[in-house]
Amino acid sequence: xxxxxxxxxxxxLLCGQIPSGMVTSYGDVAAMVGGGCDAxxxxxxxxxxxxxxxxVPWQRIVSQDGVISTRGLEQRRLLESEGVAFDRRARVLxxxxxxxxxxxxxxxxxxxxxxxxxxxxxxxxxxx
DNA sequence: CAGATGACTCCCA
DNA sequence: CTGGGAGCCATCT
Numbered sequence: 001x002x003x004x005x006x007x008x009x010x011x012x013l014l015c016g017q018i019p020s021g022m023v024t025s026y027g028d029v030a031a032m033v034g035g036g037c038d039a040x041x042x043x044x045x046x047x048x049x050x051x052x053x054x055x056v057p058w059q060r061i062v063s064q065d066g067v068i069s070t071r072g073l074e075q076r077r078l079l080e081s082e083g084v085a086f087d088r089r090a091r092v093l094x095x096x097x098x099x100x101x102x103x104x105x106x107x108x109x110x111x112x113x114x115x116x117x118x119x120x121x122x123x124x125x126x127x128x
Numbered sequence: 129c130a131g132a133t134g135a136c137t138c139c140c141a
Numbered sequence: 142c143t144g145g146g147a148g149c150c151a152t153c154t
Contacts, residue, residue, distance in 0.1 A: 007151065026136050030150095039136035041151050046135050048152090063136070070135040 004052040007037055011045040012053040014102065014112060018060040021083045022099040023092050024115070025064045032101060032112045039064075060099070066092035094118075 004012070010033050018024060026039035033042070046058045059078040062068055068075045068090065076086065085093045101107065101115040 005152070030136090036150070038148095038150050040134065040149065041136090043135045044133085044151065049135090058135080061135075064138095068135090075135090 005045075007033070007035065007041065008045040008048065008052060010035070010110070010112075011037070011042055012049070012056045013110060015046075015056050015058070015061060017102040017106060018057060018099050020057075021097065023060045023062050023066070023079065023084060023094070023097050024099040025066075025094075026061055027064055028099075028101075028115050029061060031116045032107075032114070034111070034113050062092050066094040068092075 011029060014029060014033055026042040029042045030037045030039050042061065046056075046061060049056050049058050059075045062075075072090070076090065079092065080086070084097050087093060098118070099115075102110075102112055106112070107114070
């Protein structure tokens, strides 16, 4: 039978560091995990969470724009219960809730890299 | 080893 | 804004 793949274990470890009320994107997780991991791999790891790590806060991983595309209703409900705000188009307000990565010590201990910078404009502030 | 799969992302019409 | 297509990569058959 399967055991948790090494890369997945790192993904779960990093996701477990995301505090309640914060979110990050698949691409950001992939960048921090490094080692040839990409957004799709993160998605695959989260898909297999039920088999490997049921305690990982999978709901805190959203797409790059803050959109929940897959298991929307359940995920949105969980995030809202943590205090995460959405705009009119069901996007997480990333400018407020984007996670800045694990602490420096934790990152160094597990060889995680820094999250990639975002060049997003504050257009998401335009609610309504 | 080769083909298929997917909870992504980017680019272009 | 919407939709289609390509690129990407670990994991499973």
